[in-house]
Amino acid sequence: MRDDNRRNQYFLVSLASVITVLLVWYACIDVLELKSQIVFPGPVKIFRTFILKLHTRSPDGATLLSHLGASLKVTMLGYLLGAAAGIPLGIAMAWNRLVDRLAKPLFDLLRPIPGIAWIPLFILLFGIGTFSKALVIFLSSFVACTVNSFTGIRQTKDVHLWVGNVFGATRNQLLFRIAVPTAIPMVFTGLRVALGASWAALVAAELLASNVGLGYMIQQSRAISRTDIIIVGMLAIGMVGAILDKILHAVEARVAKGMNVR
Amino acid sequence: MTKCVRMALAAVLFLAAAAPTAFAADPGRASGRKLRVGTMAIAPGLPVHLAELNGYFKDAGLNIEIIIFPTGAPINEAMAADELDIAVSGMASVYALATGRYTYIGDGCITLEGQAIYARKDSPIAKTKEAGKSFLGDTATVRGASILGPLATSVHFMAIKYAESFGLTDGDFKMVSMDYPQAYQAFITGQGDLAATITPYSSQLENAGYVKVCDLADVMGAPLVDAVYVQKNLMKTMRPDMVAFLKCYYRACEELIGNPDMRKSVAKKWYASEGRNYTDADLDVELQRQTYPTLGTLMSKRYPFGFTMTNIVGFFVDQGMIPEENRDNVAASLDSSIVEGLKAGK
Structure with a gap:
C-alpha cells in the first residue's frame, strides 16, 4: 500500500513537471509573445500541427506515422546489427586477451568518429538506400554495446571464477555460467544506451539521401521554415525513444530478475 | 550665482544642445553599423x-x-x-x-537556363517524349522515379513542376534530399534515377554524356x-x-x-x-x-x-x-x- 502511494506520488510529480514546462512555454510564446510563432511556435500550434500531420501528407510527402514507420525500420535495423556485433565483440575482448589486443586499437580509433562523418563514404560504398542509413545508426549502437559488454565481463569477481575452477568448470563454462550472467545488467545498460544513441543518430542518418522518415521530415521542414513541424518531429523522436526505452527496461526486468533491476 | 558659474552653465547647456546636431548622422548617409x-x-x-x-x-x-x-x-x-x-x-x-x-x-x-534534370543515357525517361512537350519523359517512366537534389530549392520546384506536367503529384516520385555536390557524386556512381542540379554540375553532367530531360525554363516559362x-x-x-x-x-x-x-x-x-x-x-x-x-x-x-x-x-x-x-x-x-x-x- 505504501509502495503504491509512493508510486502514485512519483507519477504525479513527473506529470506536474511536464505540465509546468508546457505552461511556461505557453506563457512565454502565446501570452507574452517573447518570440515570434514563426521562429518558435507555442504548444497550441504544435499540438494542432501534430494532429494535422497524423493524416496529412503535405508539406513533406508523407504522414507522421509513415515517417515514423520508415524511421523505426532504419533504426531497428542499425540498432540490432550494432547489438549483434557489439555484444559478442565486447565479451570476446574482455574474455580473451588476444582478441582484445587485435580489436582494441581499431576500436579505439573508430570509436570517436561520429556517424555523420561516415555519410559521404557510405554513399559511395553502399549507395543511398536503407542499408547506408542503417550503417550510420549501427556505429552508434555498436560502440555502446561493445563498451558495456566489455565492462560487464570485466566486472566478474575473481572469487566467483575461482569457485568455478574449484568445481572443475571449463573455460567455456566459466564464461557462459558465471561471467555472462554477471555481465547481463551491464549488457542491458549498453542496449539501453545504444537504443538512445541509435534513435538520436536517426536525424544524422536521414541526412544521407532520404525521402521519408522523421529526420527527413525535420530536414524538409527546416528548408521551408516550418518550425512547428520540426518541433513535432523532435517530440515524436523523443516520445518514441522513451517508449522503446520503457519496453527494453521491461525486458531487462524479466531477463535480469533479481540482478538489481527494478 | 557668480559670473563664472553662469558662463560655465551656459556653455554646458549650449554643448548639450549642439551635441546631438554635431554628432547626428546625416540622414542620407550610411550609418556605418x-x-x-x-x-x-x-x-x-x-x-x-x-x-x-x-x-x-x-x-x-x-x-x-x-x-x-x-x-x-x-x-x-x-x-x-x-x-x-x-x-x-x-x-x-x-x-x-x-x-x-x-x-x-x-x-x-x-537565371535563364542551366538548372536542369538529368538522366542516364540508357534510362527509359531519356528515351521517351510526350507529344507537344519540349522535354523528355512520360507518365509511365517518370512515375516512381527517384530524383536527387536539395529540398526547398528551385530544382525541387522544377522536379515537382516536371512531374506535374505528366499529371503526377509529389507523391508519385521520390525527391531524395541531398546537397548539389553529394547529389552529383551519388548520381554519377549509379544512385537515383534523375539528378536535379545547377551549374557547374549541370554542365559537367552534359559533358559526361548524361541526358538533359528538362530545364527550369521549360517548366517555369520565364526566367528565375x-x-x-x-x-x-x-x-x-x-x-x-x-x-x-x-x-x-x-x-x-x-x-x-x-x-x-x-x-x-x-x-x-x-x-x-x-x-x-x-x-x-x-x-x-x-x-x-x-x-x-x-x-x-x-x-x-x-x-x-x-x-x-x-x-x-x-x-x-x-x-x-x-x-x-x-x-x-x-x-x-x-x-x-x-x-x-x-x-x-x-
Whole structure:
C-alpha cells in the first residue's frame, strides 16, 4: 500500500513537471509573445500541427506515422546489427586477451568518429538506400554495446571464477555460467544506451539521401521554415525513444530478475 | 550665482544642445553599423563579392560582413534567428518572405537556363517524349522515379513542376534530399534515377554524356529572378544603408555584365576559394545562362519587380509547403521604393 502511494506520488510529480514546462512555454510564446510563432511556435500550434500531420501528407510527402514507420525500420535495423556485433565483440575482448589486443586499437580509433562523418563514404560504398542509413545508426549502437559488454565481463569477481575452477568448470563454462550472467545488467545498460544513441543518430542518418522518415521530415521542414513541424518531429523522436526505452527496461526486468533491476 | 558659474552653465547647456546636431548622422548617409549579408558562393552572390572586393561598400560608408551559405534554406534560418540583416538568395527566399517578417527590396541574379534534370543515357525517361512537350519523359517512366537534389530549392520546384506536367503529384516520385555536390557524386556512381542540379554540375553532367530531360525554363516559362531581402525593421532604422547597399550591388551587376572576362576571372577565383572548382568551360556556360539586372532592366515589362516570388508562392501554397494564410505576405513584402529611387537617380 505504501509502495503504491509512493508510486502514485512519483507519477504525479513527473506529470506536474511536464505540465509546468508546457505552461511556461505557453506563457512565454502565446501570452507574452517573447518570440515570434514563426521562429518558435507555442504548444497550441504544435499540438494542432501534430494532429494535422497524423493524416496529412503535405508539406513533406508523407504522414507522421509513415515517417515514423520508415524511421523505426532504419533504426531497428542499425540498432540490432550494432547489438549483434557489439555484444559478442565486447565479451570476446574482455574474455580473451588476444582478441582484445587485435580489436582494441581499431576500436579505439573508430570509436570517436561520429556517424555523420561516415555519410559521404557510405554513399559511395553502399549507395543511398536503407542499408547506408542503417550503417550510420549501427556505429552508434555498436560502440555502446561493445563498451558495456566489455565492462560487464570485466566486472566478474575473481572469487566467483575461482569457485568455478574449484568445481572443475571449463573455460567455456566459466564464461557462459558465471561471467555472462554477471555481465547481463551491464549488457542491458549498453542496449539501453545504444537504443538512445541509435534513435538520436536517426536525424544524422536521414541526412544521407532520404525521402521519408522523421529526420527527413525535420530536414524538409527546416528548408521551408516550418518550425512547428520540426518541433513535432523532435517530440515524436523523443516520445518514441522513451517508449522503446520503457519496453527494453521491461525486458531487462524479466531477463535480469533479481540482478538489481527494478 | 557668480559670473563664472553662469558662463560655465551656459556653455554646458549650449554643448548639450549642439551635441546631438554635431554628432547626428546625416540622414542620407550610411550609418556605418555592421551589416551581415548572407549569400551563396555561386552566381547570385557574385555581385556582393565583387562590390566587397572593389571597395564599393567601404566607399559608400557601409560596414559589410559577408557570410556564405551552401543553399538558401540556411540563409532563411539565419535571417529568422536575426543573425543576418540582408539576404541575397534564390528561390528559397519565398519561404522567408511568406512569413511576413522581411522586406523584398531588390531583384537579384537572373537565371535563364542551366538548372536542369538529368538522366542516364540508357534510362527509359531519356528515351521517351510526350507529344507537344519540349522535354523528355512520360507518365509511365517518370512515375516512381527517384530524383536527387536539395529540398526547398528551385530544382525541387522544377522536379515537382516536371512531374506535374505528366499529371503526377509529389507523391508519385521520390525527391531524395541531398546537397548539389553529394547529389552529383551519388548520381554519377549509379544512385537515383534523375539528378536535379545547377551549374557547374549541370554542365559537367552534359559533358559526361548524361541526358538533359528538362530545364527550369521549360517548366517555369520565364526566367528565375533571385531576391535581395532585408529584416523589416531595417527599412525604417537603416534605410540609407539599404539604399547604399543596393546601389553598390547594382553597380557590381552592371560591371559583371559589361566585362565578361573580368566576371569569369573573379568568379573562378572566388568559387575556388569557397571550395567550388569551376573550369573555364563551366564559367562560359554560366555566363550564357545567368545574368544580372541593371537599373535599365529593373522594373521593366520583361522583369516586373519581384515577379518570380509573387508567381511561385501560389504553387507552394497549393503544394502545402506554405500555409494559405501566409500567401499574401509575399506580395506585401515587396518594396520597390529604393529601386525606383535609384532608377530616378536619387
